[in-house]
Amino acid sequence: MHAYRSHTCAALTADDAGQTVRLSGWVHRKRDHGGVLFVDLRDHYGVTQIVADSDSPALALLEGMRVESVVTIDGEVKRRSEATVNGALATGEIEVYARAATVQSAAAELPMPVFGDAEYPEEIRLRNRYLDLRRDKLHANIMLRSSVIASIRRRMVEQGFTEFQTPILTASSPEGARDYLVPSRVHPGKFYALPQAPQMFKQLLMVAGFDRYFQIAPCFRDEDARADRSPGEFYQLDFEMSFVTQDDVFAAIEPVLHGVFEEFADWQGKGRTVSALPFRRIPYRESMLKYGNDKPDLRNPLIISDVGQQFVGSGFGRFASIVEAGDVVRAIPAPNTADKSRKFFDDMNAWAQGEGYAGLGYATRKGGEWGGPIAKNHGEEKMNALADALGLGPDDGLFFAAGKEAQAAKLAGLARTRVADQLGLIDTSRFEFCWIVDFPMFEYDEESKKVDFSHNPFSMPQGELEALETKDPLDILAYQYDIVCNGIELSSGAIRNHRPDIMYKAFEIAGYTKADVDTNFAGMINAFKFGAPPHGGSAPGIDRIVMLLADEPNIREVIVFPMTQKAEDLMMGAPSFVSAKQLKELNIKVTAELPKDKDALVAPKAG
Numbered sequence: 001m002h003a004y005r006s007h008t009c010a011a012l013t014a015d016d017a018g019q020t021v022r023l024s025g026w027v028h029r030k031r032d033h034g035g036v037l038f039v040d041l042r043d044h045y046g047v048t049q050i051v052a053d054s055d056s057p058a059l060a061l062l063e064g065m066r067v068e069s070v071v072t073i074d075g076e077v078k079r080r081s082e083a084t085v086n087g088a089l090a091t092g093e094i095e096v097y098a099r100a101a102t103v104q105s106a107a108a109e110l111p112m113p114v115f116g117d118a119e120y121p122e123e124i125r126l127r128n129r130y131l132d133l134r135r136d137k138l139h140a141n142i143m144l145r146s147s148v149i150a151s152i153r154r155r156m157v158e159q160g161f162t163e164f165q166t167p168i169l170t171a172s173s174p175e176g177a178r179d180y181l182v183p184s185r186v187h188p189g190k191f192y193a194l195p196q197a198p199q200m201f202k203q204l205l206m207v208a209g210f211d212r213y214f215q216i217a218p219c220f221r222d223e224d225a226r227a228d229r230s231p232g233e234f235y236q237l238d239f240e241m242s243f244v245t246q247d248d249v250f251a252a253i254e255p256v257l258h259g260v261f262e263e264f265a266d267w268q269g270k271g272r273t274v275s276a277l278p279f280r281r282i283p284y285r286e287s288m289l290k291y292g293n294d295k296p297d298l299r300n301p302l303i304i305s306d307v308g309q310q311f312v313g314s315g316f317g318r319f320a321s322i323v324e325a326g327d328v329v330r331a332i333p334a335p336n337t338a339d340k341s342r343k344f345f346d347d348m349n350a351w352a353q354g355e356g357y358a359g360l361g362y363a364t365r366k367g368g369e370w371g372g373p374i375a376k377n378h379g380e381e382k383m384n385a386l387a388d389a390l391g392l393g394p395d396d397g398l399f400f401a402a403g404k405e406a407q408a409a410k411l412a413g414l415a416r417t418r419v420a421d422q423l424g425l426i427d428t429s430r431f432e433f434c435w436i437v438d439f440p441m442f443e444y445d446e447e448s449k450k451v452d453f454s455h456n457p458f459s460m461p462q463g464e465l466e467a468l469e470t471k472d473p474l475d476i477l478a479y480q481y482d483i484v485c486n487g488i489e490l491s492s493g494a495i496r497n498h499r500p501d502i503m504y505k506a507f508e509i510a511g512y513t514k515a516d517v518d519t520n521f522a523g524m525i526n527a528f529k530f531g532a533p534p535h536g537g538s539a540p541g542i543d544r545i546v547m548l549l550a551d552e553p554n555i556r557e558v559i560v561f562p563m564t565q566k567a568e569d570l571m572m573g574a575p576s577f578v579s580a581k582q583l584k585e586l587n588i589k590v591t592a593e594l595p596k597d598k599d600a601l602v603a604p605k606a607g
Helices: 059-063 122-127 136-158 199-207 246-263 284-290 317-324 342-354 373-378 380-390 405-423 464-470 500-509 514-520 522-528 542-550 580-585
Strands: 020-032 037-042 047-052 070-079 094-105 181-183 191-193 212-221 232-242 280-283 328-334 361-366 369-371 397-403 433-437 442-445 450-453 480-485 488-495 535-538
Touching (some): 020 047, 020 059, 020 094, 047 070, 136 246, 199 535, 232 542, 246 433, 246 480, 246 542, 280 284, 284 433, 317 328, 317 373, 328 405, 342 361, 342 397, 342 405, 361 373, 373 380, 397 405, 488 542, 500 514, 514 522
Parallel strands (some): 047 094
Antiparallel strands (some): 037 047, 070 094, 181 191, 212 232, 433 480, 442 450, 480 488, 488 535
């Protein structure tokens, strides 16, 4: 028999009754039933119930073992009685009577329990992540992540893509988020940067003649954490294609994403559906109007409308003056709220004020009768006309966001989400995908008082060079697109600007000289001068995909060893001090006062 196990803790069934077996694992839970000790033994695969009574030679040892100790059990497989079968366990028809037990590793007192679903503070969980990972839910999430990545790889290869690896040590980029810098020992005073994404490398692979590239790529950005963004590092499905249009990119990646989400839609019996192919395409400006953002949750049925013209010459002077000043009024329906008290509407207004806005106007409606100061001043006839234009029912109320277009759109988008949450309108049994397309190439930066790139400076403008030379920059659209699922942006992408003449002109409009482009993007612009194919791609985030499939609100729950929101690894103690000797080897001088012992650990100056 094997030194540690003949079976895993998920393998034994009623057909194995009578066999002598050996199992190894962690003591998951102990239950003393008056002379009979029940131990749930857990390994990576599952749980098997171990039984030790007063006749068992293993009883004394198991009684003295703390939970999470690692033990090896020799014993006999026995059928459980019909009344004690546990249908929730793969091994629920049997138990193993312990004949002998060996302690492989005794556990100390635990800083947090593994058994159970109780929540614990982030600091405790991350400092003891190896224990946290033993818990059923997190263990399952990490296994899901592995299965999702394997599925993605298989599907990408089936779509004709080839996996390549791009460098981890590269040059710092003047664009995007802050870089993580790595000092060079052999080139004093110079630094590498960890890649924020393999963007330039994958484009250079297209220039090199490879046709369809992909990679499960690690990316590094010195940016703050959010619920759907891990600080420091993350992984993405990075891909690029040559000789393609925007439609070709969509046609290649949609089956991959749709297939992966369909494959795992019923994970843990959740029974979810996935939006049909092809995914819906929504122009950027339409998305900003109807949903208040460029990452709409299409499970939410509420649609925002621009109703400013309805208030021209209105008796409600505030909205009338806003429209006359060239600003906007946006309406968010609140369906079937006739039974809601005034407090529901007042609470929404208070919430908006808590978000930093002046407020959220509203009008109530019950049986066709309007209520609230906006409706009273605007007038019943005009309110009815407004309701008809929006397709409202006799018991549907309205919320209003008014002011400068950008602010009103953002408030309307936030209100749309909150109203749907409050009224239980979001169907959580669906994965709804869409593409956001036709992003503006340029925008006017109020702070710098100049035209600048709005999304991605390396995208191909729609209309190419002719558009750049003849159109108002603020009217030029780009071949840029985002893939969104359930209100979560999975990635941005674009058809790339592969022509140096178009790139120089695009940067010129944004205030950059030819020398600026040649200096800051030398590797790419020089390569394009030797023949570059039209190409494009995208990079859906692996962590966000798994977060959606696992139905987790925080991305930390699908990453094996995540950092805290302050980008600290509490378990490994990173970022850590370095010794004076290491700093000297790297030709780095720290401005903080050094300890008296030159080899003692010192901390770099904060900031």
